Structures are given as structure tokens and as C-alpha cells.
Amino acid sequence: MSIQRIESVTYGVADVAAGIRFFDDIGLEKVEEGSQRASFRTPVNQFIHVRDIGDASLPKSPESGSTMREIVWGVDSQASLDALGAELSRDREVSATPDGTLHTRDETGFAIAFAVSKPIEAKVEPHAQNSFGATGRLNRRFQKIPKPHPLRLAHAVFLIRPEGGDKACDFYLNRVGLKLTDAAGHLGKFMRVPGIADHHSLLLMWIRKIPVKFDHIAFEMRGFDDVMSTGPYMEERGWKPTWGPGRQPLGCHMFWHFDNPCGGEVEFFTDMDRFDDTWEPVTWQGSPGSPWTLDDQIPKMENQARVPAKP
Numbered sequence: 073m074s075i076q077r078i079e080s081v082t083y084g085v086a087d088v089a090a091g092i093r094f095f096d097d098i099g100l101e102k103v104e105e106g107s108q109r110a111s112f113r114t115p116v117n118q119f120i121h122v123r124d125i126g127d128a129s130l131p132k133s134p135e136s137g138s139t140m141r142e143i144v145w146g147v148d149s150q151a152s153l154d155a156l157g158a159e160l161s162r163d164r165e166v167s168a169t170p171d172g173t174l175h176t177r178d179e180t181g182f183a184i185a186f187a188v189s190k191p192i193e194a195k196v197e198p199h200a201q202n203s204f205g206a207t208g209r210l211n212r213r214f215q216k217i218p219k220p221h222p223l224r225l226a227h228a229v230f231l232i233r234p235e236g237g238d239k240a241c242d243f244y245l246n247r248v249g250l251k252l253t254d255a256a257g258h259l260g261k262f263m264r265v266p267g268i269a270d271h272h273s274l275l276l277m278w279i280r281k282i283p284v285k286f287d288h289i290a291f292e293m294r295g296f297d298d299v300m301s302t303g304p305y306m307e308e309r310g311w312k313p314t315w316g317p318g319r320q321p322l323g324c325h326m327f328w329h330f331d332n333p334c335g336g337e338v339e340f341f342t343d344m345d346r347f348d349d350t351w352e353p354v355t356w357q358g359s360p361g362s363p364w365t366l367d368d369q370i371p372k373m374e375n376q377a378r379v380p381a382k383p
């Protein structure tokens with residue numbers, strides 16, 4: 073079985089109008105809108121569904137209020153989906169909807185689902201750039217980026233209790249098929265889909281003070297200028313920045329986070345570290361420190377010794 077990517081995310085939202093305006097503003101294509109609902113699509117055919125918090129058809133969340141209600145992961149084939157369904161049915165309830173999607177829950181109680189992935193190609197023109205010894209933009213000026221243009225939905229992050237945290241991660245690593253990239257003892261585990269992949273597709277992060285919580289989803293942007301242009305664009309429309317801009321200590325992506333009225337935050341990022349299946353997971357005893365940041369919330373600890381994770 074081979075898990076590929078996040079296929080869709082569904083939110084249950086108290087202020088549906090604000091949720092729709094938010095995803096409109098971040099530049100996703102709106103493909104459906106009703107009185108208390110809307111759906112948006114990324115250029116590579118992933119979906120964000122905004123639904124009313126009282127919609128009885130939504131899976132329950134362990135968290136109250138506006139939040140993510142289900143995340144659907146895409147797999148590479150019907151055979152993979154069947155195998156995954158059989159595997160997960162060994163110890164939990166797995167139900168199927170008429171479209172073939174399999175629905176269940178992870179170890180923390182978050183609603184998750186699986187479907188055959190339906191990616192489409194997105195034609196992306198990189199910004200022409202000049203650098204020492206290479207002229208990519210001659211006799212023309214850099215063009216202002218008029219509005220955000222997310223390319224794909226790349227990762228999700230949940231906050232869970234550290235007690236049982238390893239078991240929660242083992243479910244995704246040993247049953248679902250994600251790979252461990254970094255285990256940060258102080259923070260949580262960064263897991264990615266197989267193949268050449270982002271540093272993380274899923275982060276389960278330890279939280280000690282509050283109950284479990286959906287934290288954020290992240291959209292990959294075309295480059296540095298897109299992230300830096302998106303920040304002020306969102307602020308001008310009244311959306312609240314929460315973290316960044318800067319580069320993350322692990323994953324090393326350049327990022328900027330905003331509050332999402334649908335629940336949690338949305339991250340805009342670019343240039344995340346990538347790994348393939350030859351990568352040996354690393355255990356961190358502390359934060360490696362941010363390469364750079366304009367936000368002093370990011371820990372600026374000195375590099376710590378790296379210790380290979382136990383198999």
C-alpha cells in the first residue's frame with residue numbers, strides 16, 4: 073500500500089461566511105457554494121470543504137468549536153485502498169461511503185479517511201530570477217505578485233498528549249505507511265509519505281497544557297516572493313498573522329502562519345527539505361534552531377547533537 077498525499081480536508085465552522093471568505097482570499101478555486109457550505113480546489117485537485125458546524129453528516133471531532141472534522145489521505149490504487157481497509161479493520165471500525173472512501177479514526181480519535189488519489193498536473197511557471205553567474209530576467213522588472221496562489225495542500229499538524237504519543241505515531245508509521253523523518257523528543261514526530269517527499273506530510277506534536285487540538289494545514293507556494301507577498305495581502309483583508317515569517321528549524325521551509333476562521337491556522341510555505349526512502353530518521357535532543365526568522369517566537373537554540381533514532 074502506498075499513501076500519496078492529503079486528498080481533502082473538511083471543516084465544521086461556526087461562521088461559514090468568514091470561512092468561505094478566508095479560502096477565497098488565499099486564492100483557491102471555489103468549485104461549489106451553497107447557503108452554508110463551499111468547496112475549494114487546489115491546482116493539483118485537492119479539496120477544502122467548508123461546512124456548517126451543525127451539519128449532522130460531519131464526523132465528530134475530539135475538539136469543540138470550529139475545527140477540522142476529517143482529513144482524507146490519498147493512496148495510489150484501489151488495491152492499496154482495499155489492503156489498507158483490511159489492515160485497519162483488524163482493530164477499529166472502518167466504514168465506506170458510496171464513493172468508495174474509507175472512514176475511520178486514528179489513535180487520538182481524529183476522523184481520518186482514505187481514497188484513491190486523483191492528482192492532476194499543474195503547470196507552474198517559476199519566477200525568473202537573477203543570481204551570480206546566471207541571468208534569468210533580462211531587460212524586464214520583477215513583477216509584483218497580485219494575489220496568493222497556493223500550489224498544493226502539503227501537510228497537516230495535530231497537537232496530541234505526549235502520553236501515548238509514540239503509539240499515536242506508530243499507527244501512522246506501521247499501519248498507514250508514513251515514514252519517520254525526524255523524532256524531536258521535546259516536540260513530536262515528523263512523518264512523510266514514501267518516495268521523494270517533503271520533510272513532513274503529518275506532524276503529531278506533543279501538547280501538555282490543553283486537550284488534543286487540530287493545529288494547521290499548510291499550502292506550498294511557488295517561492296519566497298509568494299510567501300512574502302501573501303502575508304501583507306492577507307493582513308490587508310483583516311486576517312491575523314500568528315507566526316513568521318521565518319525558516320523552520322526542522323523541515324527548514326520558509327513559512328508564514330495565519331489564523332483560520334474554520335479552525336486552527338493555515339501556513340503558507342516554500343522550499344521545504346525533501347527526503348527519499350534511503351533517509352535514516354534522526355532523533356533530536358533539542359531544537360536545531362531556526363536558520364533565520366523575523367519572529368522571535370521561533371526558538372533560537374544552538375545546534376544539538378544528533379542521535380540516530382531507534383528502529
Ligand SMILES: [Fe+2]
Nearest residue numbers: 227229290339
Ligand atoms: Fe507546518
